[in-house]
Amino acid sequence: MSEQKVLVSVQHLKKYFPVGKKQTLKAVDDVTFDIYKGETLGLVGESGCGKSTLGRTIIGLYPPTDGHVVFDGQVMDGKQSAAVHKEFTRRVQMVFQDPYASLNPRMKVMDIVAEGIDNHGLAKSRKERDQMVIDLLNTVGLQQEHANRFPHEFSGGQRQRVGIARALALNPDFIIADEPISALDVSIQAQVINLFQDLQKERGLTYLFIAHDLSMIKHISDRVGVMYLGSLVELTTSDEIFDHPLHPYTQAMFSAIPLADPELENNRKRIMLHGSIPSPVNLGPGCRFAGRCPYATDRCRTESPAFKEVAPGHFVACHQVN
């Protein structure tokens, strides 16, 4: 792991949204982590914990409140040159959650997929552009005749593959996939997941894969990060986080997954969490999980735990874990 090259480094990234008068919603609060070249980093967490906001802030859709992203050695802090920014736009792409909302209903698939090619002037002629689109459609398992159709004529799985083809058009190195399968039928989910994995093998892609289906995350990810209320609470390899979760929140979350082995399943202890997720608006000091944590102490309520490496490659933010 240590000799691997860091492709994306997220440093103290914060994204606050103003809500009402003088209130702020800390959707992403001081998140720091690295993504290595060629890996899949899974990001899990309850709905509303800020996963999408983190992904969108990394790619620059939302300007960060504080902190920045370092991509392949280049600091992307809003002060980078236009050329550097353009190169970042080409090399970092996104696949969206809702296959119905992520394709413009008034554009043909040909123009949807070619949008990035046109913006970056990647094709020299109209013919070359069209051929590139057809090749991309073939890559994701669609045919040439699909190019002249409109999004409403496709099924959800086909649309999601059009979205993937659109992201691939720029030949990116890093793709942020924001719950790309959660809106699809279970029968098509595996097909799309396999497509993601095949593309990674062929093109050496790096993924930040956002999801809340834990078994799917285990299947696809090399490492997994767990988010709670805007912060990263634990980050380690996929095996480690499933076998030895350290953070109380991660433990509770993973204790809820049914096990395949009936013997183990019978002995499985579910850790029940009490209380509901607090509002991310105007949070007080201390650990964000303190209200629901079975191990919470007074220290937890006043001092917020640092995100530190407790074992090689295993990061946790908790006072009780050392």
Next chain:
Amino acid sequence: MNAKENNINANIPQELFVPVQVDQSERERISRPSLTAWQDGWLRLKQNKAAVVSLFIIIVIVAMALLAPIFSPYDFAQTDYSAIYQGPSAAHLFGTDGFGRDQFTRIWYGTRISLLIGFVAACLDLFVGVTYGAVSALLGGKVDAIMQRIIEVLVGIPHLIIVILLMMVLPAGVGTIIVALAITGWVNMARLVRARILQLKGQEFVMAAQVLGTSQKNIILRHLIPNTVGVIVINAMFTIPSAIFTEAFLSFIGIGLSEPKASLGVLINNGYAVLQNSPYLLICPAIVIILIMVCFSILGDGLRDALDPRMSK
């Protein structure tokens, strides 16, 4: 394992079991012919009988308004005191009024004026309303807040008061009515367009375009505008009858067009005065205006159902 299974195996040789060839490309095929969203909308509109009938009636009325005054042997203002208050006859299809003017010619001439007012109001809606709404939504922030406050003030003052005050200041005529309608008429359009663009701006396909490096100009031209056209067309369909109605109402209360000019409202007003003796002078223009109002409303409804993407499967 049991006797029954063995029996089946014995009767059907193993070689007959061949895997079904599933052609992957066949599975991905879409059998429906390729249609644009507009063609799709047209197909759905055609299934709506009421909307098709309305469209047909509107076309007939527009054609009559354009052609009838030209081909009629009478002029709309030509008086004939030897033939006043005549009932419908072969010479005067809809009869004549108190000045002996041919009611048939006057009705289609009046329809022409009424339609003109409706279409001009719709065009002003398009220019002022669409621009205002789009600018407000696209710039956002403080500009948006100020522009919305202005709209709220305009909405707060009753429409009719503004119109009546204007009519007192400006000379009576078609131009004044159009100005009066334009001052407040665009507000609805501006609000709808703004709401639509704000909704679109948060949609994932606009984010996808930003991520792909599409310029702000192209995001507006390729993504925002084409997806707002439906809302604009539908709202314009409702603007036309409401402008025609406002004009008719103003003429009816006596502050609209003045003689010898005629609009449907003026004709109804004149007819109302002689309702007892010559009811046809009221009934004919009333039927035309009712047809216009009802048909545009039904067509607008039909277009909304046909073009609104939320309704499409």
